[in-house]
Amino acid sequence: AAFGPVFAQAQPTIRWRLASSFPKSLDTIYGAAEVLAERVRALTGGRFQIRVYQAGEIVPGLQVMDAVQQGTVEAGHTASYYFVGKAQVLAFDTSVPFGLTARQQNAWMYHGGGIELFRPIFADFNIIQFPGGNTGAQMGGWFRKEIKSVADLKGLRMRIPGPGGQVMSRLGVVPQVLAGGDIYPALERGTIDATDWVGPYDDEKLGFYKVAKYYYYPGWHEPGPQLSFYVNLQEWRKLPKEYQQAFEVAAAEANLSMLAKYDQVNPPALQRLIRAGVRLRKWPTDVMKAAQKAAFDWYEEEAAKDATYRKVYTAWKKFREEQYRWFGVAELGYEQFAFPAS
């Protein structure tokens, strides 16, 4: 092997701060940013250094988009649907009720035009975005009382933020927004009747099963939620080409790794919860149907109001329909036979 010209190889040392929207205690999600940082460091011989800060260390979790946009930090790791107040269309970069599964989201993003559709939308916020993790289909949430039909949802106070909360409100639920640490006491005191969170692994840590026995599935409100890495556009453009490459490929790996990690830790957590007396319940079909109708009615309303939303929604809906038809064949055909019915 011949040694290349040395002058071509001089690369700067660059130090970035990456603000996560998540606490370290959500180790699977938070950890994806560390997977990225570690790989970028190793790929560049230690010269491109990204330090990850948990929510609240530099900015609160819900201010990560502003912080990246303004250059307070060079990068962030977040869920775009936190920022639907800025633009409702951002929800599709994460997940919407009855949306894509994790695999379908990846297909859309990497090969179905998803990343390209969102690039100009994020550029308007001075940001370039990369898929950066997925939880897989979440659980439907924890309920103090059994839900046997849509009627049982009326007036229920449920902690469920974002698009899921929007749809639930159309079914009569009164959605609440509470930070992670405030949920358990509210559920215990009965200030709220129910809460969503993530899935068995994360939910177990917050102990909801001690105060709300009914654990519903599936999380139709988040069938494949994607996390995203954000980078300030000026900082991105300043990077040497190889560092841009390192960031992009490390983001893809973090995306893959986080889902695989959730898939690894959720199964034993579910078994522990069941042994602890959790009552696993499937959503009644009338709830699923009413929620699906409410979701698509809402998307159509938003699409009628906003051209950018309409453009993304139209592409997404066509993609989703094709995906669903195919996944209903080989994948579902296999899984229906092979996986035990709950």
Add this chain to the structure above:
Amino acid sequence: AAFGPVFAQAQPTIRWRLASSFPKSLDTIYGAAEVLAERVRALTGGRFQIRVYQAGEIVPGLQVMDAVQQGTVEAGHTASYYFVGKAQVLAFDTSVPFGLTARQQNAWMYHGGGIELFRPIFADFNIIQFPGGNTGAQMGGWFRKEIKSVADLKGLRMRIPGPGGQVMSRLGVVPQVLAGGDIYPALERGTIDATDWVGPYDDEKLGFYKVAKYYYYPGWHEPGPQLSFYVNLQEWRKLPKEYQQAFEVAAAEANLSMLAKYDQVNPPALQRLIRAGVRLRKWPTDVMKAAQKAAFDWYEEEAAKDATYRKVYTAWKKFREEQYRWFGVAELGYEQFAFPAS
């Protein structure tokens, strides 16, 4: 940003040959090796150059493992189950009948100990391996006549290689091994009665629908087949640390990207096939049950004979059972409601 010391950055120019087991016409699978090569090149400023050769250019597709082991080429891209003649346990590095789905295979490999379990097994062949793509659940194959029960399989001549063929032979099928280009004429002349291949996108290109109208699903014999990158161990150890990092992360990206690409191209291909008159059929439950029993009977027999197989199979079986219980809840619960039944 300060410039680091130049002496630390001198990296050699390295040129590798990577032998693929696949022809360029299988562009989704073959393409994964090009995704890896292109990313490695870009990550290293053009200094680590991997040139991909299709099956037959340097060695035939089924000799890729030998070629990497002996150092004829530095790297390969293949499916480990091609080499069960060397060690039956290698099938678990790809897929076995009623095995893991693509997501579960990733969870096992990256976070469930799968990669680590296989490292010493491959080291015995002078190889280090990396997951390098997945097709997702395949289709069950093309049949000239309808299959209504296990009895209809007796004496059927079906092109189905590897572990799927092993299980099929226990159901009375006479498995045939034919290269891709030889299948269509054999099916047309009636020399064979049926064939498996991959899924809608690849199957459509070979035109099977013109001579065998029944298209069965799911491909229980390959519910989530993984491709693998192989690297000769001496060549691996000679690489600078950053180049090892570049190869490893590019392999992970290629793994993710290939599945996303299949998920992107299969849905429209399936619709085209249906419009061309293909008769989509679900495997009868008695076939699925008989195949599942035959598969696990066979695994138990192999495990009784071979300690390495037993070690991997025992770990895999436990992992699979936990996975299936969890995936039967949130994912399957969602998909059963949302995806249209075929």
